[in-house]
Amino acid sequence: MFGRMIRGTLLRQWKKMLMIAFTIALGASLASAMLSVMLDVEDKVNQELKTYGANITVVPKSASVLNDIYEVEGGETTGAYLREDELGKIKTIFWAFNIVDYAPFVNVKGTLEDGTDVSVVGSWFNHHMELPTGEELDAGIASLRSWWEIESGEWLDEQSNENAQIAMIGTSLAQKLGVSVGDTLHIKGSASDGDFHITGIFDAGGDEDDQIFVPLNTAQALANLDGCIDSIEVSALTTPENELAIKVAQDPSSVTVSQYELWYCTAYASSICYQIQEVITDSVASPVRQVADSEGAILEKTKLLMILITILSLIGAALGICNLVTASVMERSSEIGLMKAIGAQNGAISGLVLTEIFITAIFGGVIGFFAGFGFAQIIGQTVFNSAITLKPMVIPIVSILVVLVTLAGSIPAIRMLLRLRPAEVLHGGR
Amino acid sequence: MSLLELRNIYKIYGELHALDDVSLKVEKGEWVSIMGPSGSGKSTMMNIIGCMDKPSKGEVLLDGVDISKESSRNLTTIRRDKIGLIFQQFHLVNYLTAVENVMLAQYYHSIPDEKEALEALDRVGLADRAKHLPSQLSGGEQQRVCVARALINYPEIILADEPTGNLDEANEEIVVDLFHKLHNEGTTLIVVTHDPEVAEVAQRTLVLRSGRLAKEIVNKNFTGKIHFDEGDAFRKEEIHE
Ligand SMILES: Nc1ncnc2c1ncn2[C@@H]1O[C@H](COP(=O)(O)OP(=O)(O)OP(=O)(O)O)[C@@H](O)[C@H]1O
Ligand SMILES: [Mg+2]
Numbered sequence: 001m002f003g004r005m006i007r008g009t010l011l012r013q014w015k016k017m018l019m020i021a022f023t024i025a026l027g028a029s030l031a032s033a034m035l036s037v038m039l040d041v042e043d044k045v046n047q048e049l050k051t052y053g054a055n056i057t058v059v060p061k062s063a064s065v066l067n068d069i070y071e072v073e074g075g076e077t078t079g080a081y082l083r084e085d086e087l088g089k090i091k092t093i094f095w096a097f098n099i100v101d102y103a104p105f106v107n108v109k110g111t112l113e114d115g116t117d118v119s120v121v122g123s124w125f126n127h128h129m130e131l132p133t134g135e136e137l138d139a140g141i142a143s144l145r146s147w148w149e150i151e152s153g154e155w156l157d158e159q160s161n162e163n164a165q166i167a168m169i170g171t172s173l174a175q176k177l178g179v180s181v182g183d184t185l186h187i188k189g190s191a192s193d194g195d196f197h198i199t200g201i202f203d204a205g206g207d208e209d210d211q212i213f214v215p216l217n218t219a220q221a222l223a224n225l226d227g228c229i230d231s232i233e234v235s236a237l238t239t240p241e242n243e244l245a246i247k248v249a250q251d252p253s254s255v256t257v258s259q260y261e262l263w264y265c266t267a268y269a270s271s272i273c274y275q276i277q278e279v280i281t282d283s284v285a286s287p288v289r290q291v292a293d294s295e296g297a298i299l300e301k302t303k304l305l306m307i308l309i310t311i312l313s314l315i316g317a318a319l320g321i322c323n324l325v326t327a328s329v330m331e332r333s334s335e336i337g338l339m340k341a342i343g344a345q346n347g348a349i350s351g352l353v354l355t356e357i358f359i360t361a362i363f364g365g366v367i368g369f370f371a372g373f374g375f376a377q378i379i380g381q382t383v384f385n386s387a388i389t390l391k392p393m394v395i396p397i398v399s400i401l402v403v404l405v406t407l408a409g410s411i412p413a414i415r416m417l418l419r420l421r422p423a424e425v426l427h428g429g430r
Numbered sequence: 431m432s433l434l435e436l437r438n439i440y441k442i443y444g445e446l447h448a449l450d451d452v453s454l455k456v457e458k459g460e461w462v463s464i465m466g467p468s469g470s471g472k473s474t475m476m477n478i479i480g481c482m483d484k485p486s487k488g489e490v491l492l493d494g495v496d497i498s499k500e501s502s503r504n505l506t507t508i509r510r511d512k513i514g515l516i517f518q519q520f521h522l523v524n525y526l527t528a529v530e531n532v533m534l535a536q537y538y539h540s541i542p543d544e545k546e547a548l549e550a551l552d553r554v555g556l557a558d559r560a561k562h563l564p565s566q567l568s569g570g571e572q573q574r575v576c577v578a579r580a581l582i583n584y585p586e587i588i589l590a591d592e593p594t595g596n597l598d599e600a601n602e603e604i605v606v607d608l609f610h611k612l613h614n615e616g617t618t619l620i621v622v623t624h625d626p627e628v629a630e631v632a633q634r635t636l637v638l639r640s641g642r643l644a645k646e647i648v649n650k651n652f653t654g655k656i657h658f659d660e661g662d663a664f665r666k667e668e669i670h671e
Contacts, residue, residue, distance in 0.1 A: 343510025
C-alpha cells in the first residue's frame with residue numbers, strides 16, 4: 001500500500017519531482033565537484049606552485065655565515081662546498097615523500113676563445129635516480145625551472161647524452177655572442193677546457209639569461225671541483241607554517257618534547273629544512289620564505305572559496321527544494337487532509353512525504369555526484385592541468401550533505417503538513 | 431448511556447458563534463438528520479463530532495469519553511477507530527483504484543485486506559468497478575466507494591456531510607438506500623443535508639439555525655423499511671448510466 005502510494009505520487013507529480021531531483025543534482029554536483037577538487041587540491045596546488053621553483057635552498061655553513069655577515073646574495077665561491085655524494089640522502093629524510101624535486105648547483109668561471117669571461121653553472125637537468133626505497137625519480141632543473149622558455153633547440157637531455165660536452169645558454173648571452181643552437185663553444189676553465197655543443201637557448205627572465213648551463217660533472221671538471229657543489233635547491237610539499245613552526249624555528253629549546261615531536265613529524269618547511277641539515281654535512285637549509293608562505297595562503301584561499309561555493313550552492317538547493325516540496329504538499333493538501341481524516345497519524349504522512357522526497361533526492365544525488373565528478377575533471381584539467389582522482393571520502397560526505405539539505409528543505413513543508421487540519425481542507429463546500 | 435452526547439457546545443470564531451450552546455444526545459443505532467440554512471453551523475458540529483475540531487466550550491462524550499479535550503493525536507486514533515466519514519466532494523485519492531481507496535482506510539487503521547475491501551465494494555454494488563480509478567467512475571459510484579471506505583473499519587458512527595449534495599436523484603436514492611442498509615445493520619448514522627427528502631427518511635431531524643438547535647422533528651412514520659429492494663436500486667443506477 002505504502003509503495004503503491006509512493007508510486008502514485010511520484011508518477012502523478014513527476015514534473016515537480018523531476019525539478020526536485022534536478023535541484024538536488026545541481027547542489028550535489030557542485031558539492032561533489034568542489035569536495036573532489038578540495039580534497040585533491042592540496043597536491044594539485046602544490047604541484048602547480050612547485051613549477052614556480054624551489055622552496056628550500058641548501059648552502060654550505062660557511063657560505064651561509066658569510067652571506068649573513070655581508071648580506072651578499074649568491075656570493076662567489078667561498079671555498080667551502082657541499083658533497084655531491086650526499087645528495088641521495090635528501091630522499092631518505094622523514095619527509096622524503098614530500099620532496100618532489102631538487103637539483104645541485106656548482107658555479108665555475110670560464111673564458112671563451114675571444115677572452116670573454118662567462119659564468120658556467122653545472123647542474124642536473126633530468127638526472128635519473130634510483131632510490132634505496134626502490135623508487136625512481138628524475139630530478140633536475142628541467143622541472144625545477146619549468147618556467148624557462150626554450151627559444152630554440154630543446155632541453156638538455158643528460159640521460160641520453162652521458163658525458164657529452166653539451167650546454168644550454170641563456171638568451172642574452174647567446175645574442176651577445178651571436179651563437180645559436182648547433183654551434184660549439186670552446187670554454188676554458190681554471191683546470192681544463194672543452195668544446196661544448198649548444199642544444200638549447202632559454203629565456204629565464206633573469207640573471208640566468210647571461211649564464212651557460214652544463215651537466216654537473218662537466219662543470220666540476222672545468223674547475224677541478226669533482227664531487228663538490230655550491231648549493232642545492234629543493235622543491236618540497238609543505239604544510240603552511242603556524243605558530244608552533246615559527247616558535248620551534250626560532251628556538252627549538254622553547255617547546256616541550258611532544259611539541260617538538262609534533263613539529264618534527266609535520267611537513268613544515270622549517271622541519272624539512274631541519275631534516276635536510278641532518279643528512280647533508282655542514283649545510284644550512286632555509287626556506288625561501290615568500291614562496292612557502294604564498295603557497296599556504298593561496299591554498300587556504302582556494303579552499304575557502306570552494307567551501308563558500310559549496311555552502312552557497314547547498315543553501316540554494318535547500319531553498320529550491322523547500323519551494324518545490326511546499327508546493328507539492330500544498331497541491332496535495334486535500335489528499336493529506338483526507339488521510340488524516342481516515343486515521344493517518346502525522347508520522348505516517350510525514351514518512352510518506354519524506355520517503356517520496358528521499359527517493360527523488362537519491363536519484364538526483366547520484367546523478368549530481370557523477371556530474372560533479374565530471375565537473376571536477378574539467379576544473380582539474382583547466383585549472384590544475386591534471387586529472388582529479390576520486391577520493392572515496394567524497395561519497396559519504398556528499399551523501400550526508402544531500403540528506404541534510406533535503407531534510408532542511410523539507411522542514412517547512414512538513415511543518416505545514418503537521419499543522420494542516422482535515423476539517424479545513426475537506427469541507428470545501430462550506 | 432448515549433453513544434454520543436453534546437453538552438452545551440460552543441464554537442466561537444471571534445464575534446461569530448458558529449455553535450451556540452448546543453446540547454443533544456444520539457443513541458446507538460439511531461439515524462439522525464441535521465438540516466439548517468447555509469452557515470448555520472452544521473459542518474462545524476460534524477467536525478466536532480468527527481474529532482476533526484474542538485469546541486470552544488462544552489463537552490462531547492463519545493462512548494462516555496470526553497473527546498473535547500483530547501490531544502490531536504488521540505483524536506486521530508478515536509476517529510480512526512470509531513468514525514466513518516463521508517463528504518460532499520467524495521475525496522478519493524485519484525491515483526488509487528476504488529479498491530485501493532478502500533484499502534487505504536484499512537492501511538491507516540490496521541492492515542490492508544483486499545478480500546475484505548472487495549466485499550465492502552460488493553455491499554455498495556461496485557464489485558465490478560473495483561479496479562477503476564476515481565476518474566473512471568461516475569459521481570454516484572465515487573460516493574459509493576466513499577461509503578465503502580467509511581464502513582470498512584466497522585465504525586460506531588458514520589458521519590455524512592451532505593453526501594448527496596453533488597448527486598442527481600437516481601444516485602441520491604442509491605446512497606439513501608445504502609444508509610437504510612447500514613441502519614438495519616445497526617450502524618449509527620448522522621447525516622447533514624439540505625434535501626428534505628433525504629432528511630425525512632431518518633428517525634429524527636434536528637434543525638440548526640444560527641448555531642442553535644431550533645427544532646427537532648421526529649419521524650413517526652419511520653419504519654426502517656428500504657424504499658426499493660436492492661435489485662431495483664442497482665438496476666436504476668445502470669439505466670441511469
Ligand atoms: N475556520 C473558521 N473561521 C471563521 N469562521 C468560520 C470557520 N469555519 C466556519 N466558520 C463560520 O461558522 C459558521 C458556520 O459554518 P458551517 O460550515 O458550520 O456552516 P454550514 O451549516 O455547514 O453551512 P453550509 O450549509 O453552507 O455547509 C459560518 O458562518 C462560517 O462562516
Ligand atoms: Mg457545511
